[in-house]
Structure formats: C-alpha cells, structure tokens
Amino acid sequence: MKSKPKGxxxxxxxxxxxxxxxxxxxxxxxIRFSTATTDWDQAAAVRDLYEQRKGIGAAAxxxxxxxxxxxxxxxxLTEDTSHLAPTTRSDLDSYLREGGPLxxxxxxxxxxxxxxxxxxxxxNQEVILAGxxxxxxxxxxxxxxxxxxxxVELEVIEANPVPTFRQHVRRRQRTQRARxxxxxxxxxxxxxxxxxxxxxxTLPEGPEAFVYVLLGLDAGLRQGEALGLRWGAIGWGDxxxxxxxxxxxxxxxxxxxxxxxxxSGRAREVALSCRxxxxxxxxxxxxxxxxxxxxxxxxIDPSNFRxxxxxxxxKRAGIGKRSYKDLRDTYASSLITAGVQVGYVSAQLGHxxxxxxxxxxxxxxxxxxxxAPLQLRxxxxxxxFIVRFAYESPQSHPTKIAVGDSELLSHRPLxxxxxxxxxxxxxxxxxxxxxxxxxxxxxxxxxxxxxSPNFASTSVHPRA
Numbered sequence: 001m002k003s004k005p006k007g008x009x010x011x012x013x014x015x016x017x018x019x020x021x022x023x024x025x026x027x028x029x030x031i032r033f034s035t036a037t038t039d040w041d042q043a044a045a046v047r048d049l050y051e052q053r054k055g056i057g058a059a060a061x062x063x064x065x066x067x068x069x070x071x072x073x074x075x076x077l078t079e080d081t082s083h084l085a086p087t088t089r090s091d092l093d094s095y096l097r098e099g100g101p102l103x104x105x106x107x108x109x110x111x112x113x114x115x116x117x118x119x120x121x122x123x124n125q126e127v128i129l130a131g132x133x134x135x136x137x138x139x140x141x142x143x144x145x146x147x148x149x150x151x152v153e154l155e156v157i158e159a160n161p162v163p164t165f166r167q168h169v170r171r172r173q174r175t176q177r178a179r180x181x182x183x184x185x186x187x188x189x190x191x192x193x194x195x196x197x198x199x200x201x202t203l204p205e206g207p208e209a210f211v212y213v214l215l216g217l218d219a220g221l222r223q224g225e226a227l228g229l230r231w232g233a234i235g236w237g238d239x240x241x242x243x244x245x246x247x248x249x250x251x252x253x254x255x256x257x258x259x260x261x262x263x264s265g266r267a268r269e270v271a272l273s274c275r276x277x278x279x280x281x282x283x284x285x286x287x288x289x290x291x292x293x294x295x296x297x298x299x300i301d302p303s304n305f306r307x308x309x310x311x312x313x314x315k316r317a318g319i320g321k322r323s324y325k326d327l328r329d330t331y332a333s334s335l336i337t338a339g340v341q342v343g344y345v346s347a348q349l350g351h352x353x354x355x356x357x358x359x360x361x362x363x364x365x366x367x368x369x370x371x372a373p374l375q376l377r378x379x380x381x382x383x384x385f386i387v388r389f390a391y392e393s394p395q396s397h398p399t400k401i402a403v404g405d406s407e408l409l410s411h412r413p414l415x416x417x418x419x420x421x422x423x424x425x426x427x428x429x430x431x432x433x434x435x436x437x438x439x440x441x442x443x444x445x446x447x448x449x450x451x452s453p454n455f456a457s458t459s460v461h462p463r464a
Contacts, residue, residue, distance in 0.1 A: 001038040013043050014153050022047050025154045026056055030079075066156060069114065069147070070107035076147045087254040095143040101126040102140055111148065111157045119144075119165040135185065138169060186360055187322070188329040192389035194319045195330065201316035205309045207283045211276075212297045212305070213313075216327030218273040218383050220349050223302060223324045224252035228259055232292025234280060235272070241379030245272040249350065253295075256302045268350050273383035331386065332357070333364045338385040339373020348382075 001018060004010055012024045013035070020043040023032045035043040050056075067075075073096045081089050096102055105122050106114060119141075127137035145162035152160050189195050195217060202213045215226040228251040237245035250267035251259050262268075272280075284290070306324070314322055328349070335345050342365060346357035358365060374385050 066110045066112050069109050073147050076150050080150050111151050116161045116165050186329050187326050188333040196390050198317045201313045211279045211283050214276045218276040219270045220328045220331035224254040225249050227256050228253035229296045231290050240274050240277040264350050271381035334386045336364045340382045
C-alpha cells in the first residue's frame with residue numbers, strides 16, 4: 001500500500017494493518033471505521049459520503065477544546081495501546097507516570113503548546129541537566145511522539161513537532177560525546193579469560209544459573225529468549241559431537257512474563273556448543289527428565305537474578321559492571337573475530353538482516369590487523385570457538401587463570417553443598433593440575449567433563 005499522500009484531501013484518514021481507516025472526533029465522540037480499501041482516493045470518497053450523510057461539518061457540531069498533555073496521555077493509554085505486548089504497555093505506563101520526565105514537565109501544557117522550542121527546553125532540563133543518556137532521552141521522545149501522533153490522527157492538533165526536533169538530536173549525535181555514548185551500548189567481554197572467570201564465578205549459584213549465563217554467552221540468546229526456552233526446543237543430536245545439535249528459538253518471555261513471539265517474530269535454529277550441551281544435559285538429568293513444554297530456566301526471575309545472583313557473580317569474577325546483554329555481544333564479537341562470516345552470525349542472532357549485524361559490530365568486522373580464521377575441529381560448531389579463544393587467542397593470558405582457579409576453589413565448601421543437595425559435582429583437585437597441563441581444554445570443560453563425571457557424561461544421551 002502506498003504511503004499517505006499530502007494534502008487536505010486525505011484528512012482524517014490513516015493506515016492501519018494494511019487498510020485505510022477513517023478517524024475523527026466530533027462533539028466529544030470518537031468515530032472510527034475501516035474504509036475497506038487500500039486506495040487513498042477511494043477512502044477519501046468513502047469519508048466524504050459518510051460525512052455528508054451524517055451532517056458532519058455542519059454548524060451543529062462544535063469544536064472540542066484542545067486537552068492538556070496529562071489528560072490526553074491517559075486517553076492514549078486507554079484507546080491506542082491494546083495491540084501492544086504486555087511488557088511494552090508496562091513500559092509506557094512507566095514513561096507516562098505522574099511526576100516523571102514527561103508528565104512532570106508537559107503535564108499542564110495544552111497539546112498545541114508543545115512546540116519545537118518547548119521540546120528543546122524539555123531536552124535540556126530532563127535529559128542533559130538530569131544526567132540522562134541520549135539513548136534514554138530518545139526513548140522518552142519516542143513515547144511523546146506516540147501520544148502526539150495519536151492526537152494528530154484524531155485531529156486534536158494539526159502537526160506533531162517531534163520529528164522536526166529529532167533532527168536536532170541527530171545533529172547532536174555527530175558530536176564526540178554522543179559517538180562515545182553510542183559505542184558504549186555494545187560492550188562485549190573482549191578478554192577470553194574473563195569469560196572463563198565469569199563462568200567459574202557462576203558455578204556456586206547452581207546449575208540453572210550456569211545454564212542461564214551460558215545461553216547468553218555460547219548461544220547469543222536475548223534474555224527473554226533464554227527465559228522462554230523449553231526443553232522440547234532442544235535438538236540434542238546423537239551426542240555432543242553431532243553437529244546437528246541446536247536450540248530452536250521460537251518464543252520469548254520478556255522479563256520472565258508471558259510467553260510470546262521472538263523480537264523478530266521469526267523462529268531460528270542456534271547451534272549448540274559442546275559445553276552448553278553438557279550443561280543442559282546435566283540440568284535435564286537433575287530435573288528428572290522434565291516435559292517438553294517446561295522452561296529450561298523456569299526458576300530464574302530476571303529481576304531477582306540481576307539484583308542478587310548476577311551481582312554476586314560479577315563481584316566474584318572481578319570483571320566490573322556487566323549486563324546480560326553483554327553476553328550476547330560477546331558471542332557475536334567472538335564469532336566475527338574468529339573469522340565466521342557475518343551472514344551466519346546475523347542468522348544466529350536473529351537479526352532482521354545482515355546490515356543490522358554489520359552496524360552493531362562494525363568495530364570487530366573491520367580492523368587493519370590480519371588474523372587467520374579459526375578452523376572447526378571434528379564435532380565442533382562455530383560457538384565452540386568462544387572457549388578456544390581462551391587458549392589460542394593472542395590476547396590470552398596463561399597466568400591469569402591461576403587467579404580464577406584460586407577464587408573458584410575458594411568456594412569449594414559451597415560447591416560440595418550443591419553436590420549433596422542437587423547432585424552438582426564440584427571441581428576436584430585434578431582441576432588445579434589440569435588447568436595448566438591441558439592447554440586444549442578450558443577450565444569449565446574440565447569441570448563439566450574430566451573432573452565432573454556426575455555433572456555430565458559425553459557418552460550417555462540425556463534421553464537414555
């Protein structure tokens with residue numbers, strides 16, 4: 001369907017779900033119906049015939065006074081958000097809360113008084129002086145645009161000033177500070193040893209937390225996708241050396257809420273690394289063969305995990321402040337650095353197209369230093385490169401693992417408690433010797449296989 005032509009001829013018409021609708025507020029009553037066409041001229045004719053029959057436009061219909069932003073934002077939430085996902089609706093409630101950056105500033109303003117200069121005042125006060133990032137400011141600006149755009153659709157106001165103001169924001173984005181803020185959105189863990197230390201620090205939190213972290217690091221799942229993964233979506237393969245092993249990512253539970261579609265709305269298969277296969281196998285057995293519709297990490301509450309377990313993990317690992325999204329960025333940047341083609345990485349991440357991946361990870365795609373691509377070993381998938389980086393990358397620090405070992409082994413009493421309670425075998429003393437003598441095996445691989453026969457066995461399938 002063509003975009004809406006400009007001009008008064010097409011007033012009160014708007015496109016929704018591939019059909020043109022007529023919308024107007026008359027005498028305090030909202031009128032809205034489908035014109036049952038995708039042609040703008042035909043829709044205009046339907047509108048004119050309807051208004052002629054109803055006498056709309058005659059003197060008997062009075063003009064409605066322009067409401068304040070506070071009044072109309074409540075109407076917007078009631079009338080124009082029913083099609084949104086529950087988490088998105090919850091976000092809108094937060095953005096449009098009483099006393100917040102939007103209602104606290106614009107609440108008493110009439111909608112037609114919200115102009116570009118007024119928006120600039122708001123930006124300076126509520127974003128720059130308040131210390132908010134450009135990204136946060138633009139999120140609030142998007143919500144404001146939704147409210148004013150709905151007012152334009154209902155002909156409450158004539159124009160939405162936000163698109164014009166966005167041009168000012170884009171010019172600001174060209175400054176050095178803004179570029180720096182944009183770069184901080186992608187923050188992978190670039191030191192391979194820090195990834196291993198992080199996983200070691202996750203072990204004391206139990207098998208479920210360990211799998212949850214690995215789903216981000218070794219599979220690049222979004223948080224909602226990891227929370228929405230079900231046991232029936234795991235393609236185990238014949239064993240862990242079967243390269244057909246994969247995860248079917250076809251649903252998401254944003255913030256641990258209701259199950260819904262993925263962000264892209266499309267399902268995808270994500271290759272399963274050896275160590276993630278082992279960890280899932282162990283958790284499957286520990287759960288006594290759960291049903292296919294049960295969630296893999298159903299016991300994880302993302303808010304509590306972030307506030308409690310994740311903080312303890314980061315403190316234990318000593319790698320600074322990190323978010324769950326950083327695991328996904330680590331997965332993507334590691335594969336690209338290993339020489340995996342961007343198209344494959346894009347498909348694994350579930351991006352809409354390769355351009356999105358290239359834009360997000362341009363720093364790792366480019367570069368003037370040549371690095372020979374890693375070669376897959378028998379039974380490996382590209383995700384297995386992540387653990388190999390710790391031992392084969394020029395960045396690796398062979399001496400740093402000694403610190404991680406001692407930190408991990410200092411939690412031996414807690415790990416033994418986990419072993420008694422959940423059957424989760426802690427690392428043995430062989431771990432101390434093998435971490436230096438087996439350069440082709442990462443510490444966590446030792447924990448999950450050689451040193452932990454109760455945790456996983458590569459020769460027995462979880463369904464056996």
